[in-house]
Amino acid sequence: MPKTPFFGPFDITRSSNLADNQLINLRPEVVETKDGKNVGALMGTPGLDLLATVGNGPINGLRSLAGTILYVVSGLQVYTLTTAWVSVLVGTITGNGGRVSMIDNGSQLAIFTNTAAFVAPVGYPLTGGSIGSSGYPLTGGIILSGGVDYAVGDFIYLSNNNGAAVANAILQVTSQSSGVVTGFSVFYSGIYSDQPTSFAQGTTSGIGTGFTLTTPTYGALISGGINYNVNDIIVLEPSNGIAVGAAIIQVTAVNGGAVTGFSIYQAGSFPSQPTQFVQKNTTGSGSGFVLTSPTYGSSLTLAPITLPFVPSGSQTMSATFQDGYGLVNQPGTQTIWQSLIEDISVWPALNFATADAQSDNIMTLAEIHRLIYVVKQKTTEVWNDAGTSPFAFQAYGTILIENGTVAEASVARLNESLIWLSETSQGDGIVREVEGYSAKRISTHAVETLLATATTLSTAYAYTYQQEGHEFYVLTVPSAKLTLVYDKTATTLAGVPIWYQWLSFSNGAFSQHWTNVFSFFNQTSVAGDYRNGNIYRIDLNTLTDNGTQRKWVRSWRALQQPVMQPMRFSSLQIDMQTGVGVPAGTNPQVMLEWSDDGGHTWSTQIFQAAGVPGATAKRVKFNRLGSTKRNSGLDRIFRLSSSDAFPVALIGAELDV
Numbered sequence: 001m002p003k004t005p006f007f008g009p010f011d012i013t014r015s016s017n018l019a020d021n022q023l024i025n026l027r028p029e030v031v032e033t034k035d036g037k038n039v040g041a042l043m044g045t046p047g048l049d050l051l052a053t054v055g056n057g058p059i060n061g062l063r064s065l066a067g068t069i070l071y072v073v074s075g076l077q078v079y080t081l082t083t084a085w086v087s088v089l090v091g092t093i094t095g096n097g098g099r100v101s102m103i104d105n106g107s108q109l110a111i112f113t114n115t116a117a118f119v120a121p122v123g124y125p126l127t128g129g130s131i132g133s134s135g136y137p138l139t140g141g142i143i144l145s146g147g148v149d150y151a152v153g154d155f156i157y158l159s160n161n162n163g164a165a166v167a168n169a170i171l172q173v174t175s176q177s178s179g180v181v182t183g184f185s186v187f188y189s190g191i192y193s194d195q196p197t198s199f200a201q202g203t204t205s206g207i208g209t210g211f212t213l214t215t216p217t218y219g220a221l222i223s224g225g226i227n228y229n230v231n232d233i234i235v236l237e238p239s240n241g242i243a244v245g246a247a248i249i250q251v252t253a254v255n256g257g258a259v260t261g262f263s264i265y266q267a268g269s270f271p272s273q274p275t276q277f278v279q280k281n282t283t284g285s286g287s288g289f290v291l292t293s294p295t296y297g298s299s300l301t302l303a304p305i306t307l308p309f310v311p312s313g314s315q316t317m318s319a320t321f322q323d324g325y326g327l328v329n330q331p332g333t334q335t336i337w338q339s340l341i342e343d344i345s346v347w348p349a350l351n352f353a354t355a356d357a358q359s360d361n362i363m364t365l366a367e368i369h370r371l372i373y374v375v376k377q378k379t380t381e382v383w384n385d386a387g388t389s390p391f392a393f394q395a396y397g398t399i400l401i402e403n404g405t406v407a408e409a410s411v412a413r414l415n416e417s418l419i420w421l422s423e424t425s426q427g428d429g430i431v432r433e434v435e436g437y438s439a440k441r442i443s444t445h446a447v448e449t450l451l452a453t454a455t456t457l458s459t460a461y462a463y464t465y466q467q468e469g470h471e472f473y474v475l476t477v478p479s480a481k482l483t484l485v486y487d488k489t490a491t492t493l494a495g496v497p498i499w500y501q502w503l504s505f506s507n508g509a510f511s512q513h514w515t516n517v518f519s520f521f522n523q524t525s526v527a528g529d530y531r532n533g534n535i536y537r538i539d540l541n542t543l544t545d546n547g548t549q550r551k552w553v554r555s556w557r558a559l560q561q562p563v564m565q566p567m568r569f570s571s572l573q574i575d576m577q578t579g580v581g582v583p584a585g586t587n588p589q590v591m592l593e594w595s596d597d598g599g600h601t602w603s604t605q606i607f608q609a610a611g612v613p614g615a616t617a618k619r620v621k622f623n624r625l626g627s628t629k630r631n632s633g634l635d636r637i638f639r640l641s642s643s644d645a646f647p648v649a650l651i652g653a654e655l656d657v
Helices: 445-451 488-494
Strands: 026-030 040-044 047-053 059-065 069-074 077-081 087-092 101-104 109-112 117-120 126-131 138-148 155-160 165-167 170-177 180-188 198-204 209-218 233-238 247-255 258-266 276-282 290-296 319-322 325-329 335-338 352-354 362-368 371-376 380-385 393-401 412-414 417-424 427-435 438-441 461-467 470-477 482-487 499-501 503-506 509-512 515-521 524-529 534-539 552-557 571-576 589-595 606-609 620-623 637-642 649-656
Touching: 026 482, 026 488, 026 499, 026 552, 047 524, 059 101, 059 109, 059 515, 059 524, 059 534, 069 109, 069 524, 087 117, 101 319, 126 258, 138 198, 155 180, 233 258, 319 362, 325 362, 335 362, 362 412, 362 417, 412 461, 412 470, 417 461, 427 445, 445 482, 445 499, 461 515, 461 524, 470 488, 470 515, 482 488, 515 534, 571 589, 606 620
Parallel strands: none
Antiparallel strands: 026 040, 040 649, 047 534, 059 069, 069 077, 077 087, 101 109, 109 117, 126 290, 138 180, 138 209, 155 170, 155 198, 170 180, 198 209, 233 247, 233 276, 247 258, 276 290, 319 325, 325 335, 335 352, 362 371, 371 380, 380 393, 412 417, 417 427, 427 438, 461 470, 470 482, 482 499, 503 509, 515 524, 524 534, 552 637, 571 620, 571 649, 589 606, 589 637
């Protein structure tokens, strides 16, 4: 019995007379050690287990924060989902209700739509407080010991021998005798929360040592620090409690350099309520500001982010995170914006740069290997953290990848590479993988033929996931009701690109797969539904899509090379797993049909049982398959399928001719 070329990848062409190797809901599994019964088998694709229903959907975003909470964007509502799959509504966002971009820094999570951005979790926002008693400035004192080796003009940095310093004082030597200090001026008065009674030298700008100051004198209590100016921006940090987002105030009034009035510039967010804040940094030279008796607004779990630009509304913003910074593109432009370091709730107006190596606009941002890939319409720039200020990133050398993307949501990271649906100045509709700085074609003519049936590619989207050692890129094109999967692992083993179709099945028709977005959470491959609020587990042991019937299809040419003479086909035996994992009380069937005119017309279906539970030696054989004829076609193609629930493993097929 000659073998028929049953095992292989998905491969169809514009004319089925050339190639009609359909592969729907079957994935090629190549034997890695090359010692199997066959080079590989066609295995069933995963089913979907319902984990939770979160809102009304569609599920537009999934992002795990700290591994313990999964944030879910369902329509325009945001929920948290626990490891017990219990959901809680935390707030509502604005936008077009489509897919969102989400990033986190370990403690904050930001959500970007086509019109706005939001941050969670928030806590209690700062609303005000009292300007605290910073301390007393040093005004003078008596030299107890003048030390040795000092010169006029030396700076002496004092260390208080007792008491607490908010900011230490600095003296400047005005006179000396044989290296002993005999006179000084207060160069920087410092601030002291109480009044130390003596000081010793901490460090000096010269080589002098041994200076000691006693009986210090102090000025009046400073309540708002020193050296501030109106409009200075002061970033606060809690002296107790935990901040989720920075609290920032702007100085509105000063008296002698001390802050006497301020306004809230950025409210911050605090899971608890700190009782005091101190200055972390400032845009000016002021120091020593303390805020006491802070007041807070109502507890929030989701809050809007004030962006320094107005989103276009025509495209969802794309964000990524690197080296403590959030980065987001301004749709319809070449501009990238950067958050404060370690605070993705604040996006300063001066923190931006332009990716203008070519004139095309930015579509999306992606991060890999600590590099930022700025994927534009027809080209891609590579940026890195150069430590510059105020925008830390810049173009990395002269690298320019001559491939952009037609669909920003198709860009996804798969382990050590990026994959996207590309566009160049010559056209679109090719899937490319970027490793390093080159974009290689990984789609096949079969994939590109299906992509060409779409009325638009711009709405295509993708996600990646890993399961049982396989790495998958899942690309959905809604306008063609199509989902295609690239198996990078099987591709490496087979030496040719391995793609297949992963489709839903309802009312006798195939359509795009239900999954819209993905996250690995709670040791589970989690996906959201594009039609409703369902959250699923992607499970290779599940035989249905949330209880809904599935169907698989394999078509292939009977002989590797068609002959031009009539042939009689006595039988076709399918080598497949039977009787294992079959639901009790069922007798699953497989269906065979054939075409003798290159896949244009098909015979009626014939059926064979695929094995009841325990029938592990069942032989699946189809007899009396007719003959090809000169006047009705000589090009035999078989098509095998089933819509019954049983674990599928198709190893090979043999013909009796």
